[in-house]
Amino acid sequence: AREQTFSILKPDATRRNITGEVNAVIEKAGLRIVAQKRILMSRKEAETFYGVHKERPFFGELVEFMTSGPVVVQVLEGENAIATYREVMGATNPANAAEGTIRKLFAESVGENTAHGSDSAENAKIEIAQFFSGNEIVG
């Protein structure tokens, strides 16, 4: 089915000025960027966004990193967009990511791994709603 998923190009991507290169991989995979903005996430936004990870040992580091510089938040649309984007991103740890994936091509470490993508349709809805209003999404 045609779906929307939520994506973040993380601070390691904006720092290295490679968001266009990452977007090229996204678009070549057949996903359309139907909403996009560059923002500085507040600590509160990052803590809310990553709330499910708050008991993890890396939570503090994760929030620190995600607020350390600009991010690009996006809505991607396409056939099976959620699973498709997870395939395009590759494994969370770039050391395990397949050839040609965003994390294999660009990621620096498991923490600074260039891109986030929703893991389910339910979370995609929640994540999109945290950062975009309906009139900002233009398919």
Ligand code: CMP
């Ligand atoms: P993301 O898809 O944005 O969702 C949770 C993030 O936590 C994940 O990508 C990783 O960047 C990060 N993460 C997962 N494991 C670790 C770890 N061991 N150390 C630091 N960050 C991690």
